[in-house]
Amino acid sequence: MIKPAKIYETELNTKLQGTMLDPYYKWWHMTYKDAIITVESTFWSKTQIVGVHDGKVTSYFSAVWDRPGNYVDNFICANFCKDHKVWFAADMKAVFNYLINEENAKKIRWVCVKNNPINKSYEKLVKKFGGRIIGTERYGAHCCGHNYDLVYYEWINDYYVCDDCGYKTKKDELVCKKCGSCLMSYVNPFETSVQSMCSNI
Numbered sequence: 166m167i168k169p170a171k172i173y174e175t176e177l178n179t180k181l182q183g184t185m186l187d188p189y190y191k192w193w194h195m196t197y198k199d200a201i202i203t204v205e206s207t208f209w210s211k212t213q214i215v216g217v218h219d220g221k222v223t224s225y226f227s228a229v230w231d232r233p234g235n236y237v238d239n240f241i242c243a244n245f246c247k248d249h250k251v252w253f254a255a256d257m258k259a260v261f262n263y264l265i266n267e268e269n270a271k272k273i274r275w276v277c278v279k280n281n282p283i284n285k286s287y288e289k290l291v292k293k294f295g296g297r298i299i300g301t302e303r304y305g306a307h308c309c310g311h312n313y314d315l316v317y318y319e320w321i322n323d324y325y326v327c328d329d330c331g332y333k334t335k336k337d338e339l340v341c342k343k344c345g346s347c348l349m350s351y352v353n354p355f356e357t358s359v360q361s362m363c364s365n366i
Contacts (some may be wrong), residue, residue, distance in 0.1 A: 216256035295335035296320035
C-alpha cells in the first residue's frame with residue numbers, strides 16, 4: 166500500500182539511517198552518504214511516496230517534476246525490505262499508476278548506475294511497457310572510490326487508440342485487436358494534434 170511520505174517522515178529517515186553501512190544500499194548512498202530525506206509539504210516539485218506494509222515503511226519513491234512540461238524529470242526509489250521484493254514491485258506499479266493516471270505525467274525519466282543490479286529490472290520494465298534506454302554516460306557516477314557509467318531511461322505516455330471502440334495500445338497497430346476497425350490514431354502527449362493511422366487503408 167502506498168502513502169504520502171510526509172506522514173511517515175520520521176520513520177522513513179530512521180530506515181534510511183539504518184542502511185548507511187549496509188553494502189546492499191551503496192548504489193543509493195553512493196560516495197557522499199546523506200542520512201536525511203527532506204519530505205516536502207506538497208507534491209508540486211516532488212511526489213514523495215512510501216510503501217507501507219504491516220504498519221511499517223518498506224520502500225520510498227520520489228518523482229521530481231518539471232511542472233511547465235508536466236513530466237517527471239527524475240525518479241528514484243529504495244526498498245527497505247529485501248525479503249519482500251513482491252511488495253516493492255507492487256508499490257512501484259502503484260506509484261507509476263498514480264503518476265500517469267492521477268498526475269497525468271507526459272513522460273517519466275530516470276537514471277541508474279550501470280553496475281546496479283536493478284538495471285536488469287529496468288531493462289525488462291521499459292521493454293514490457295514501451296519505454297527505452299536513451300543512452301549511456303561513461304564514468305558519470307562516483308561510488309566507493311570508483312567511477313561508473315550511468316544509464317538513462319525514459320517512458321513517454323504516447324499510445325495508439327481506436328476511434329471506434331477506444332481500445333488503447335503502445336504498439337504501432339493499423340488494425341484494432343478489440344473490434345477489428347482500421348481507424349487507429351496516434352496520440353502524443355507533447356503535441357495537440359492526433360495523427361490518424363488509417364490514411365492508406
